[in-house]
Amino acid sequence: MSKTLIITGSNGYLGHYTVMEALKQGYEVVACYYPHFASVRIEHPMVSYVETDITDTAAEQKALSAAVENKEVTAIIHAAALLGSSDFAANEKVNSTGVLNMMEFARLHGIKRFVYVSSVVVLKQIKGPYGITKLRGQELLTASDLDYTVFIPALIMGPESLGLNRVLKNVFRFPVFVPLIGKGQETQHPVYVKDFARAMVASVSIEKTRRKVYQIAGDRVIAFREFIALILQHYKKHRIFVPVPVFLAKGLGMLFQKTQKVPLFTAEHVKGILQDSNLDIKLLQDDTGYVPTPFEQALKESLSHIGNNWNAMLKAREERVIKM
Numbered sequence: 001m002s003k004t005l006i007i008t009g010s011n012g013y014l015g016h017y018t019v020m021e022a023l024k025q026g027y028e029v030v031a032c033y034y035p036h037f038a039s040v041r042i043e044h045p046m047v048s049y050v051e052t053d054i055t056d057t058a059a060e061q062k063a064l065s066a067a068v069e070n071k072e073v074t075a076i077i078h079a080a081a082l083l084g085s086s087d088f089a090a091n092e093k094v095n096s097t098g099v100l101n102m103m104e105f106a107r108l109h110g111i112k113r114f115v116y117v118s119s120v121v122v123l124k125q126i127k128g129p130y131g132i133t134k135l136r137g138q139e140l141l142t143a144s145d146l147d148y149t150v151f152i153p154a155l156i157m158g159p160e161s162l163g164l165n166r167v168l169k170n171v172f173r174f175p176v177f178v179p180l181i182g183k184g185q186e187t188q189h190p191v192y193v194k195d196f197a198r199a200m201v202a203s204v205s206i207e208k209t210r211r212k213v214y215q216i217a218g219d220r221v222i223a224f225r226e227f228i229a230l231i232l233q234h235y236k237k238h239r240i241f242v243p244v245p246v247f248l249a250k251g252l253g254m255l256f257q258k259t260q261k262v263p264l265f266t267a268e269h270v271k272g273i274l275q276d277s278n279l280d281i282k283l284l285q286d287d288t289g290y291v292p293t294p295f296e297q298a299l300k301e302s303l304s305h306i307g308n309n310w311n312a313m314l315k316a317r318e319e320r321v322i323k324m
Contacts, residue, residue, distance in 0.1 A: 002026075002027070002028045002046070002072075003026070003027055003028065003072055003074045004027060004028045004029070004030060004068065004071045004072060004073045004074060005022050005027045005028070005029050005030070005073070005074060005075055005076070005077055005201070005204065006029075006030045006032065006064070006068065006073060006075070006076045006077070006111070007019055007022065007029055007030070007031050007032060007076075007077045007079060008032040008052065008054055008076070008077070008078050008079055008080035008102060009032070009034070009078075009079035009080030009081065009117075010029070010031035010032055010033060010049070010079070011031070011033050011034070011036050011039040011040055011041055011049070011319075012034075012036050012038075012039075012040075012079065012080070013038070013040075013156070013158070013160045013161065013162070013193070014079050014117065014156055014193060014196065014197065015031075015079045015080070016040040016041070016042060016322070017158070017193050017194060017196075017197040018077055018079055018197040018200060018201065019031055019042045019047060020042055020197070020322070020324065021194075021197040021198050021200075021201045022077075022201050023042070023044055023046060023047065023324060025201050025202065027046075027074070027201070028046045028047075028071070029042075029046060029047045029048070030048055030050060030064070030067050030068055030071070030073075031047055031048065031049045031050070032049075032050060032052035032054070032064065032080065033049040033050060033051050033052065034051065034052060034053065034054075034080065037315075037316040037317070038160060038313075038316070038317055038320075039319040039320070040160075040319070040320045040321075040322060041319060041320075041321050041322070042321075042322050042324055043321050043322065043323045043324065044323075044324045048067060050063050050064050050067045051063065052064050054080050054094065054098035054099075054101055054102055055093050055094060055097060055098055055101065056101065057101055057104065058101055058102075058104035058105040058107075058108045059108075061101075061105055064105065065105075065108075065109070068109060073109060073111045074111075074113060074204055074205075075111065075113030075114065075115055075204045076102060076105070076106055076111055076113070076114050076115070077115040077117075077200055077201070077204075078099065078102055078114065078115065078116050078117060079117045079200075080094070080098065081094060081095055081098075081117070081119075081134065082094035082095055082130070083130070083162070084162075085129070085130070086128070086129055086254075087129065088129040088132075088133070091129040091130055091132075091133040092129075092133050092136070094133075095130065095133035095134050095136070095137050096133045096136040096137045096140065098137070099116065099137035099138075099140055099141060100137075100140050102114075103140065103141060103144055103146060106146060107146075112146060112147045113146070113147050113148075113149075113204055113210075114141060114144075114146045114147065114148045114149075115148070115149045115150075115151070115200050115203060115204060116137070116138065116141050116148060116149070116150045116151070117151055117153070117200070118134055118135075118137075118138045118150050118151060118152045118153075118213075119131065119134045119152065119153065120152055120153060120154040120155075120189075120215075120277050120279065121134060122134055122135040122138060122152060123152065123215075123279075124275045125275065126275060138150055138213075142211075142213065147210045147211060148210075148211060149200075149203045149204075149209045149210065149211075149212055149213075149214070150212070150213040150214065151196070151199070151200060151203075151214050151216050152213065152214065152215045152216065152279070153191050153196055153215075153216050153217065154188060154189040154190060154191060154217050154277040154279055155188050155189070155190040155191070155277070156190070156191055156193050156196055157190040157191065157192055157193060157218070157298055157299065157302055158192065158193030158194070158302050159301075159302050159305035159306050159313070160193075160313060161193065161302070162313075162314065164302060164306075165306065165310040165313040165314050166314065167227070167228070167231070168231065168303075168306065168310035169310050169311060169314060171228055171231055171232065171239065172235075172237070172310075174239075176239065176240060177239055177240040177241070177242045178228060178232075178239040178240070178241055178242065179242055179244045180224075180225065180228070180241045180242060180243055180244060181243075181244050182243065182244075183225075183243065184223065184224045184225030184228070184241065184243075185223050185224070185225060186223070186224050186275065186276050187221050187222060187223055187224070187276045187277055187278055188221070188222055188223075188224055188227055188277050189217040189218065189220075189221045189222075189277040189278055189279050190217065190218050190222075190295065190298070190299075191216050191217045191218050191292065192218060192292065192293045192298035192301075192302075194293070195216075195218070195290075195292050195293050195298075196216060199216060199284065199288065199290055202288060203288060206287065206288055208287040208288070209287055209288065212283070212287065214281075214283055214284040214287075215279035215280050215281060215283075215284070216279070216281060216284055216290070217277075217279040217281055217292070218292045218293065218294075218295050218298060219292045219293075219294055219295055220294075220295035221277070221278050222295065225241065228241075230296075230299060231299075231303065234299070234300065234303050235303070
């Protein structure tokens with residue numbers, strides 16, 4: 001009998017990379033599917049999709065229960081989350097209660113391993129509804145009897161990254177200048193999406209990772225201003241940096257939240273940009289041998305894939321199917 005992983009958020013950005021990586025590492029996948037504005041499914045005989053709402057209780061997850069019947073489920077990788085909403089109740093329902101529901105599902109089906117995607121926001125002083133509820137979800141898990149592994153990532157960099165594509169849209173919005181919130185000296189510590197997916201799936205079978213919380217990032221901490229400069233260099237463009245007052249950026253973020261289905265940026269994103277990200281990956285390296293893709297390579301691969309299509313990446317689009 002092949003070993004099976006349950007992956008929530010499987011048709012989302014990080015989720016579909018995780019499904020592909022699980023296949024590469026020899027797992028069968030029960031992929032929890034939920035309607036997504038940029039859904040990606042993996043077509044492979046070892047992947048079965050089950051429409052799943054993580055806000056339902058474990059007892060209500062009938063379809064998922066049926067899908068794992070008679071399977072040897074090794075772990076749940078919980079990548080599902082609510083993003084871009086300032087509604088605290090909605091964040092709580094998905095990012096906290098949703099974790100609790102999947103934990104109960106694990107117990108109901110005798111699944112001990114639970115890998116959880118947290119967020120760098122949980123480490124920051126200003127968290128907002130997303131950060132507060134993601135931290136609650138993390139604390140529910142780490143206080144449990146499950147063999148958890150928690151990953152705290154900063155910006156997850158890849159072609160479909162909303163964060164990266166929002167940056168690109170802002171960089172090339174105007175022909176002469178780039179609006180820069182504050183001074184642009186706050187740091188980012190991106191992790192390449194392929195590295196993240198690989199590390200999560202690998203952790204399932206590494207004994208040292210049980211009941212551990214890891215920070216995961218790339219090999220370089222970079223100031224936001226320099227990050228933009230490298231993007232301009234890649235596209236062989238020149239722009240003048242123009243500072244934008246923080247209060248104005250937050251106001252625009254709140255407006256975009258209310259008027260756009262996929263906001264260009266939100267007030268929460270502004271708060272995040274204004275707080276440094278500098279993660280410590282040594283524990284992860286010591287326990288798993290994690291080696292991140294060099295930053296310049298990860299950025300080049302991501303930007304080469306995006307090309308000039310960042311606007312399309314920020315809009316709802318037809319579901320994409322990748323055959324493996």
